Amino acid sequence: MSTHHRDPDPRGYASMLAARPGVAWWVAVLIAFVPTVIGVVVDLSVNNDIGVIAWVLTLLGVTLAALAVRRHALFTVMVQPPLVVLAALVIGYVIATLTGGITGGVLNLGLKLVGTFPLMLVATAVAAILGVVRLVAQPLRTVSPRRTTGSPSHL
Numbered sequence: 001m002s003t004h005h006r007d008p009d010p011r012g013y014a015s016m017l018a019a020r021p022g023v024a025w026w027v028a029v030l031i032a033f034v035p036t037v038i039g040v041v042v043d044l045s046v047n048n049d050i051g052v053i054a055w056v057l058t059l060l061g062v063t064l065a066a067l068a069v070r071r072h073a074l075f076t077v078m079v080q081p082p083l084v085v086l087a088a089l090v091i092g093y094v095i096a097t098l099t100g101g102i103t104g105g106v107l108n109l110g111l112k113l114v115g116t117f118p119l120m121l122v123a124t125a126v127a128a129i130l131g132v133v134r135l136v137a138q139p140l141r142t143v144s145p146r147r148t149t150g151s152p153s154h155l
Contacts, residue, residue: 022070040092
């Protein structure tokens with residue numbers, strides 16, 4: 001016996017393209033996470049710092065996640081960028097350290113984390129703006145026509 005309750009209204013399951021179903025919240029997290037990790041690993045291995053590659057891939061991943069996710073899961077993509085960047089930085093730092101692309105300890109990781117705050121801010125702003133646009137453009141309720149003031153229509 002299934003305990004899942006399926007909403008009869010398909011609009012909650014739509015992606016940005018209303019005709020296409022959206023992805024689940026965890027897929028949207030992966031859509032944002034994978035490019036971010038790739039960008040962080042490449043930047044740390046090549047530049048020993050977070051640079052343009054990480055910025056571009058993070059913003060690309062966050063944007064794609066916000067457009068692909070189900071309408072019901074928009075909150076997830078609106079709040080995930082700082083967590084995605086933090087996790088990607090830790091994983092990327094470990095990978096870059098193991099491959100010899102970066103040296104240093106926890107203090108170096110902490111300094112790099114502080115340096116990613118502008119990226120976290122911009123990525124969160126992009127996700128929040130796209131999320132709000134989707135919330136407004138894809139309402140779950142239909143707007144009922146306003147009644148005009150004056151004589152009742154039933155008379």
